[in-house]
Amino acid sequence: MSEGTGDWAPADFEHHGRELLATIRQHFENVRDVPVARPYDAAELMSRLDGVMPEQGEEFSRVLADTWEKVVPDLVHWNHPAFHGYFSTCASFPGMLAETMTAALNVNSMLWKTSPSASALEHVVLGWLAELAGYPGESDGLLVGGASLATLYALGAARDAALTYDVREEGMGGPHAKVARIYTSDQAHSSVEKAAITLGIGLRNVVKIPSDDQYRMRPDLLEEAIARDVAAGCVPVAVVATVGTTSVAAADPLQPISEICGRFGVWLHVDAAYGGLFAFTSRMSGAAENVSVGDSLVVNPQKTLFVPLDSTALYCKRRGTLANTYRLVPEYLTSVHTGGTFDFMDLSPQLGRGFRALKLWWVMRSFGRSGLGSRLDHAMRLADDLRQLAAADADWQCPVPSRYPLVCLRYAPQGGAASDAQAVDVLNARIVKELNDSGEAFVSHSVIRDGYVIRVSLANIHTTGQDIEGLWALLNRTAKKCR
Numbered sequence: 351m352s353e354g355t356g357d358w359a360p361a362d363f364e365h366h367g368r369e370l371l372a373t374i375r376q377h378f379e380n381v382r383d384v385p386v387a388r389p390y391d392a393a394e395l396m397s398r399l400d401g402v403m404p405e406q407g408e409e410f411s412r413v414l415a416d417t418w419e420k421v422v423p424d425l426v427h428w429n430h431p432a433f434h435g436y437f438s439t440c441a442s443f444p445g446m447l448a449e450t451m452t453a454a455l456n457v458n459s460m461l462w463k464t465s466p467s468a469s470a471l472e473h474v475v476l477g478w479l480a481e482l483a484g485y486p487g488e489s490d491g492l493l494v495g496g497a498s499l500a501t502l503y504a505l506g507a508a509r510d511a512a513l514t515y516d517v518r519e520e521g522m523g524g525p526h527a528k529v530a531r532i533y534t535s536d537q538a539h540s541s542v543e544k545a546a547i548t549l550g551i552g553l554r555n556v557v558k559i560p561s562d563d564q565y566r567m568r569p570d571l572l573e574e575a576i577a578r579d580v581a582a583g584c585v586p587v588a589v590v591a592t593v594g595t596t597s598v599a600a601a602d603p604l605q606p607i608s609e610i611c612g613r614f615g616v617w618l619h620v621d622a623a624y625g626g627l628f629a630f631t632s633r634m635s636g637a638a639e640n641v642s643v644g645d646s647l648v649v650n651p652q653k654t655l656f657v658p659l660d661s662t663a664l665y666c667k668r669r670g671t672l673a674n675t676y677r678l679v680p681e682y683l684t685s686v687h688t689g690g691t692f693d694f695m696d697l698s699p700q701l702g703r704g705f706r707a708l709k710l711w712w713v714m715r716s717f718g719r720s721g722l723g724s725r726l727d728h729a730m731r732l733a734d735d736l737r738q739l740a741a742a743d744a745d746w747q748c749p750v751p752s753r754y755p756l757v758c759l760r761y762a763p764q765g766g767a768a769s770d771a772q773a774v775d776v777l778n779a780r781i782v783k784e785l786n787d788s789g790e791a792f793v794s795h796s797v798i799r800d801g802y803v804i805r806v807s808l809a810n811i812h813t814t815g816q817d818i819e820g821l822w823a824l825l826n827r828t829a830k831k832c833r
């Protein structure tokens with residue numbers, strides 16, 4: 351081998367792999383001593399990491415040491431048992447190992463023939479996930495890089511199905527252009543609006559239907575809005591309903607919404623990115639919204655099923671509609687299909703695609719259906735414990751009930767500024783900052799009709815009841831300090 355060419359020897363790979371695994375093991379054995387986040391100075395951070403690219407290759411042990419010294423301390427540790435921000439994502443150990451295997455094989459499942467068992471396995475795990483969510487397994491489905499993209503792809507197909515002219519050919523501004531409308535609740539995730547921007551539908555054509563006092567879309571107002579638009583000559587492209595809204599984990603009433611969609615012939619896309627994969631748990635039994643009424647559905651195992659980022663499933667019951675929008679086959683990508691095979695590249699704009707199915711397969715097989723269910727039940731139980739602690743304390747409010755493991759809290763101390771909503775907002779914002787700066791836990795916030803709330807998302811596979819007691823003590827300590 352000439353100087354400077356070639357990869358490491360496989361034996362060196364194993365040696366460094368062991369070094370890395372030992373470091374990761376140590377990290378998780380002591381993870382509660384690791385600050386979840388810390389205040390940082392962006393300029394200092396940049397100067398610490400900045401530098402010229404090395405001319406000669408460096409020893410891996412040096413690279414690894416630098417990573418732990420210079421990079422890891424200023425990460426926000428999303429995989430920490432005290433991380434409760436946003437919708438926390440959690441990577442379990444089997445998921446982490448699958449990522450290594452995936453990188454080692456580095457296959458591309460753009461066509462069935464470019465990696466047959468990767469495509470077959472994607473089909474299998476999509477079937478398993480559909481069963482967990484309660485969606486028909488015979489739908490079209492694919493794994494994509496996040497729920498925002500899934501919603502974009504679904505709404506692209508919905509747009510093309512709704513408009514009576516050939517959008518693929520003419521684009522949105524052609525001679526037959528019509529005003530296309532999307533309906534969603536005032537609680538919907540911003541990905542719906544981003545999809546409208548990307549698809550040329552426009553933000554002004556996203557109709558925000560008001561939600562009720564539990565933050566659920568109001569079907570009566572949805573029906574009125576669609577009827578008004580139809581009378582005005584607009585084309586209703588889709589309704590996007592949410593199961594597990596971002597701010598408070600509310601679930602829109604899918605049955606009446608789907609009946610309205612049926613009456614007007616409008617596509618129903620269900621954004622169950624957060625809530626969809628709790629449907630099979632004992633604690634949710636019989637209470638979950640029936641997502642099978644959706645023409646399309648997104649669920650996000652990366653949020654709730656202990657599968658590393660990114661891992662999202664998009665389904666579409668209207669078979670063939672995704673392909674109607676996205677199938678475009680140049681000569682160099684043609685293939686012959688036998689035995690029910692198909693090419694995943696036909697179902698979205700993405701061509702090259704990694705082996706996302708493997709991490710899902712490993713996590714689902716390692717924990718099993720009942721193991722996953724009991725872990726999610728555990729998270730919901732922890733959330734209930736936290737809600738009960740807050741309910742028993744007059745200084746705390748828990749403005750919105752939810753079945754999901756997302757707890758919204760608001761500190762409004764008795765005898766303090768509780769009656770001044772604005773002052774309470776400011777106080778709660780201070781608590782979030784102070785708490786996150788402490789490194790002991792990490793939370794995020796939202797602003798709802800009740801005001802500024804502290805969002806505590808419970809999704810980490812390692813979080814225990816003791817952690818929740820610690821978090822409650824920390825919240826109270828921090829709140830008193832900020833008063």
Ligand SMILES: Cc1ncc(COP(=O)(O)O)c(C=O)c1O
Nearest residue numbers: 437496497498539594595596623
């Ligand atoms: C309800 C809902 N839908 C969609 C998304 C977008 O998810 P992603 O980050 O996978 O694009 C989120 C993100 O939190 C969400 O809460």
